[in-house]
Amino acid sequence: MSRATRRRAAAAGTAALLSCVLLGAPSAQAAPSAHVTPPAAAGEAGWTGTWGTAPAPAAPDGISKEGLDNRTVRMVVHTSAAGGELRLRFSNAHGNAPLALGRTTVALPGPGPSPAPVAGTLRPVTFGGAAGATVPVGAEIVSDPVAFDVPADRDLLVSVHLPKPTGPATWHWLAQQTNYVSEPGDHAADAGNGAFTRAETSWFFLTGVDVRGKGARGTVVALGDSQTDGVKSTLDGNARWTDALARRLSADPATRGTGVLNEGLGGNRILRDGSETDRPQRGTAASKRLQRDVIDRPGVRTAVLYEGINDLQLEPRASAAQVLDGLRDMARRLHEQHIRVVVGTLTPFKDSPFYSPEAEKARTEVNAALRSPAARADFDAVVDFDAAVRDPADPQRVRASFDGGDHIHLNDPGYRALADAVPLAELAGSPVPAVHGR
Secondary structure, eight states, X not given: OOHHHHHHHHHHHHXXXXXXXXXXXXXXXXXXXXXXXXXXXXXXXXXXXEEEOOOBOOOSSSHHHHOXXXXXXXXXXEOSSOEEEEEEEEEOTTOSSOEEEOOEEEEOBOSSSSOOBOTTOOEEEOBTTBSOEEEOTTOEEEOOOEEEEEOSSOXXXXXXXXXXXXXXXXXXXXXXXXXXXXXXXOOTTOSSSTTEEEEESSEESEEEEEEEOTTOOOEEEEEESHHHHTTTSOTTSOOSHHHHHHHHHHHSTTTTTOEEEEEEOTTXXXXXXXXXXXXXXXXXXXXXXXXXXXXXXXXXXXXXXXXXXXXXXXXXXXXXXXXXXXXXXXXXXXXXXXXXXXXXXXXXXXXXXXXXXXHHHHHHHHHHHHHSGGGGGTOSEEEOHHHHHEETTEEEEEOGGGBOSSSSSBOHHHHHHHHHHSOGGGTOOOOOOOOOOO
16 A cells, blocks of 8 residues: 555544544765655645654553543643644553543643743644544544644643543653643643642653644654653753754754654663563553554654664663664665655663673674665665764763763753754655645
8 A cells, every 4th residue: 555545544544533532963874765755645644743752651650550530731842843733642552441531722831830821822622523532442533623823943732631530541751841730620721820730741641743834844753762752851941852853954944844753762672562671661662663653643754763772781682683673674664655764873871770791792783784885775874873972082981071971861962962963964855735634
């Protein structure tokens, strides 16, 4: 099935779901032109992802395990691309009961902690014309389009009332963003923030914001682990490498209008699920979530694969060959959907808690293979993240000025260095036609 046919089928499926939802720096290595995304196919649906996150299972304890009951969550998300209308995505991918969504709103947030909506910007969000919806176990729902002047590189405030017990929550645990849970009741339309008395650094159920409008150029998706999640970046600072990449894209006329979705998950691996460890919130293996978190996102032109270090350092450890095979397989599947693939080398982690000589040897083997001319047969470009942040005097270490403190994660300048290493030419595309679709 062609990408165009699949998207039309997906659009029809989405419409059917909504109709019954109440029931339920260093240079890159260029690649062959054979993998270039056909401009028409890349964004024919008209929607661009402006923000996204990867859903994961609840942790063994805490708020995600307990779930929420008759509470409103008010969440802050940061846009990458502008648009004249938006729609929201909510996921019950890891729930054990149908998820009831009550009143839902979107607004621009005012300044300061625990932000309240800017006067006049709060808009209701509907689902198939209704104020609420039920998301079946394992499913995702997309809201109706909402007329909204969405700026690029700006926070949005999404509030959703959860009127019934949710059971263990589908969430994203390492948001690097403060979000808020209310006292009991529906506070989604509150003009103030007084009811929102509990702060959490996680997102709950919300997994995407799409935009549509003139100048949209489609979506870049970053699939990765805690490095992509932005661990050790400034809380509420939007300082992940994907945020810095989005600002670079927006500043360049050739790429302005490109959305960037961050599908990183702390502790994630290519080959093994988080449920195989004591931290299920590490999520589904990247190889298994590729369809949901990359291919099924709107208007995807390019995927950046930056993952594998956890496979090498967490028990049971994978070999370099297994990691490379996993990356190649994901690239093959993406190319089948006419999605370009940029792969990143793995950055240093000497003196981190999980460092070992064996894992370092495997990391070196993975990077050597990715830098080799043979990699051009599998990937459209290879961005050398390792060279961008390693210490020239000791290449097994992160440069001190980029070290987030644990010798594996980066600080804000370190993440900017990753973003600066990505070749924008590999991400550029023509504006997408604004027509209806997935």
